[in-house]
Structure formats: structure tokens, C-alpha cells
Amino acid sequence: GNSVTQMEGPVTLSEEAFLTINCTYTATGYPSLFWYVQYPGEGLQLLLKATKADDKGSNKGFEATYRKETTSFHLEKGSVQVSDSAVYFCALSGENSGYSTLTFGKGTMLLVSP
Amino acid sequence: SAVISQKPSRDICQRGTSLTIQCQVDSQVTMMFWYRQQPGQSLTLIATANQGSEATYESGFVIDKFPISRPNLTFSTLTVSNMSPEDSSIYLCSVETTLYGYTFGSGTRLTVV
Numbered sequence: 001g002n003s004v005t006q007m008e009g010p011v012t013l014s015e016e017a018f019l020t021i022n023c024t025y026t027a028t029g030y031p032s033l034f035w036y037v038q039y040p041g042e043g044l045q046l047l048l049k050a051t052k053a054d055d056k057g058s059n060k061g062f063e064a065t066y067r068k069e070t071t072s073f074h075l076e077k078g079s080v081q082v083s084d085s086a087v088y089f090c091a092l093s094g095e096n097s098g099y100s101t102l103t104f105g106k107g108t109m110l111l112v113s114p
Numbered sequence: 115s116a117v118i119s120q121k122p123s124r125d126i127c128q129r130g131t132s133l134t135i136q137c138q139v140d141s142q143v144t145m146m147f148w149y150r151q152q153p154g155q156s157l158t159l160i161a162t163a164n165q166g167s168e169a170t171y172e173s174g175f176v177i178d179k180f181p182i183s184r185p186n187l188t189f190s191t192l193t194v195s196n197m198s199p200e201d202s203s204i205y206l207c208s209v210e211t212t213l214y215g216y217t218f219g220s221g222t223r224l225t226v227v
Contacts, residue, residue: 034215034216036218042220042221043120043206043218043219043220043221044157044206044218045218046115046215046216046217049215089156089157093216100210101147101159101162102147102157102159102208102216104156104157104158105156106155106156107155107156
């Protein structure tokens with residue numbers, strides 16, 4: 001079945017540091033890949049997505065590239081801010097009984113200090 | 115994106131009781147999804163609700179415990195029945211639209227005491 005593996009957190013960084021959160025996946029077919037963000041006390045928000053190999057998703061300074069050869073979708077940001085502190089979930093969409101559903105990784109908490 | 119209104123946003127319930135969570139979407143959607151997020155954990159799909167048919171439950175979830183209604187293309191409910199402290203979680207509904215992809219409600223934070 002489909003699965004997503006993320007690096008464990010928390011990831012603790014100082015403001016303006018470089019961020020990488022690793023994500024690898026196992027899936028049949030050609031899934032779409034997503035990063036979602038969950039700020040404290042809130043629901044999930046889509047951060048970025050990529051629908052095919054070599055696509056790069058980007059939003060709010062975050063980027064991730066769909067690497068089929070390494071089955072990875074690592075999240076990066078060049079300079080993090082305190083406001084980026086949140087839990088980040090990698091996910092893929094795959095076929096399940098004739099329709100697509102999301103499979104999530106366990107989430108990685110990011111803590112950014114001033 | 116599609117706008118999802120989910121309520122209640124939080125509740126504290128006594129064990130043995132039931133809670134019904136409502137999810138309203140601002141557009142017609144075929145599939146609605148219900149997820150559970152246990153404390154410190156990722157999201158786990160409970161079931162998929164297709165209007166006009168029985169919900170499809172994932173392994174480990176049963177209709178008696180989590181009955182779902184889907185009376186029309188914009189609305190669904192999830193009931194958490196005969197609750198125990200282990201049911202304390204965040205419950206989220208989600209929809210998929212062609213235009214916006216997957217969108218999530220803000221979640222219902224349930225505490226069972």
C-alpha cells in the first residue's frame with residue numbers, strides 16, 4: 001500500500017536559518033505529492049503540491065521537488081521566520097477502491113526561535 | 115479554495131455519550147472524507163462518504179462506532195458513539211474538488227472525560 005515517511009521532529013532552528021524536512025514515499029502508479037501545514041490550534045492548510053515527476057511546488061518561500069528516481073519530496077526554505085513554527089505534513093494522493101485518498105506522513109514539528 | 119464549515123470546533127464530553135460533528139461545504143462535491151488526528155499523531159482516514167450510498171470505512175473503523183450521514187452534495191455528519199477517553203482527538207472533514215484539490219475543515223477538537 002501507499003506510505004509516507006517524514007523525518008522526525010521537532011526541528012529547532014534560529015530565525016533566517018535554512019530548512020529541510022525530508023519526505024520519502026512508497027506508492028503504486030503516479031501519485032500527486034503535497035505538503036500541508038498545521039499552525040497551533042488550527043486545521044490543515046495546503047502549502048504546496050506537485051503532480052508529476054520533476055515538478056517543483058512553491059509557496060511562501062517554501063519549495064519541494066517531486067523526485068521520482070529517489071521517491072522523495074523534501075521541503076526546503078532558504079530563511080525561516082518565527083511565524084513558520086508549525087507542524088508540516090507530507091502527503092500523497094493515491095487510488096483507493098476507485099477514488100483517490102490522501103496518505104499522510106506523521107508530521108514534523110518546526111520550532112523557530114528569534 | 116472550497117470553504118468548509120465544521121462544527122462544533124471543540125467539545126468536552128462524558129464517556130458513554132455520543133457527539134455528532136457537522137461539515138458544510140460551499141459547493142457541491144462528490145466525495146467527503148473524515149479523518150482522525152490523535153494527539154501528536156498524523157491524520158488517519160476514517161471513512162469516505164459518497165452522497166446517496168453507504169460510507170466506505172477504512173480498516174480499524176466501523177459504522178457502529180462512527181456512523182456517517184451524507185444527505186446531499188454539500189453536507190455530511192460524523193457521529194462518535196459511546197465515547198471513551200481513547201476517542202479524544204481532532205476530527206477533520208475534507209473534500210476534493212477538481213479546481214482546488216483537497217481542502218480541510220478547521221477540525222473538531224474532542225476531549226472525552
